[in-house]
Amino acid sequence: MRQIHIRDTDLGKSARPRLLAQAPEQGRAIQPHARVHVTILGSRQQHWPDEATCAAAAAALAGHRAVRNAFVELHGPLGAGKTTFARHLLRALGVRGHVKSPTYALLETYQVSDGSGRLTVSHFDFYRFDDPQEWEDAGFREVFASPGLKLVEWPEKAAQFLPPPDLRIAIEPRDDASRDVRMDAETPLGAELLA
Ligand SMILES: Nc1ncnc2c1ncn2[C@@H]1O[C@H](COP(=O)(O)OP(=O)(O)OP(=O)(O)O)[C@@H](O)[C@H]1O
Numbered sequence: 001m002r003q004i005h006i007r008d009t010d011l012g013k014s015a016r017p018r019l020l021a022q023a024p025e026q027g028r029a030i031q032p033h034a035r036v037h038v039t040i041l042g043s044r045q046q047h048w049p050d051e052a053t054c055a056a057a058a059a060a061l062a063g064h065r066a067v068r069n070a071f072v073e074l075h076g077p078l079g080a081g082k083t084t085f086a087r088h089l090l091r092a093l094g095v096r097g098h099v100k101s102p103t104y105a106l107l108e109t110y111q112v113s114d115g116s117g118r119l120t121v122s123h124f125d126f127y128r129f130d131d132p133q134e135w136e137d138a139g140f141r142e143v144f145a146s147p148g149l150k151l152v153e154w155p156e157k158a159a160q161f162l163p164p165p166d167l168r169i170a171i172e173p174r175d176d177a178s179r180d181v182r183m184d185a186e187t188p189l190g191a192e193l194l195a
């Protein structure tokens with residue numbers, strides 16, 4: 001078990017200062033998450049030589065019942081494979097038809113019915129998120145307070161608002177186009193996903 005600092009290490013872009021600067025204008029006091037110690041309850045390191053391996057990892061995650069109420073953060077640079085992993089996960093959960101990248105809409109929502117009942121999947125991409133008011137107006141707060149699977153690309157961009165994730169997946173492309181992947185469980189539910 002190890003402890004790390006989150007929320008401050010990999011915020012390479014300018015979203016946080018911009019969000020905080022906008023908040024007073026809108027009469028809304030936004031409290032950024034304090035630096036918190038996170039206890040890692042389990043970790044897995046993987047290597048994905050190709051997309052088929054990524055698909056297999058997504059299918060393995062989909063096989064855990066706990067995924068139905070998990071909040072999974074997807075980290076990694078542009079083109080790392082976050083949406084690709086999310087697509088394979090959605091397919092493995094039974095989503096049919098085109099799975100759009102939520103780059104412009106910020107959120108794409110899916111309903112799946114299977115033997116275990118009805119499942120809501122909320123797939124976010126916060127890369128273009130720069131309006132704190134939208135967190136309330138678009139109902140994102142309710143999404144995170146409701147049951148269902150939440151998959152979040154670019155969580156760094158909305159770090160002020162997001163609750164702690166159950167599972168943090170970091171995808172790092174290598175020079176040979178394969179991916180190094182690290183999965184950290186930050187809650188007991190996340191640890192179930194790695195079991
Ligand atoms: N091992 C691999 N795992 C995942 N994707 C791979 C792999 N090898 C190649 N790819 C390809 O890399 C691309 C990843 O693009 P994707 O849109 O998933 O990235 P992203 O991390 O979501 O980027 P963005 O930050 O722009 O949202 C896809 O074209 C996918 O087919």
Ligand SMILES: [Mg+2]
Pocket residue numbers: 082083084101125153
């Ligand atoms: Mg993407």
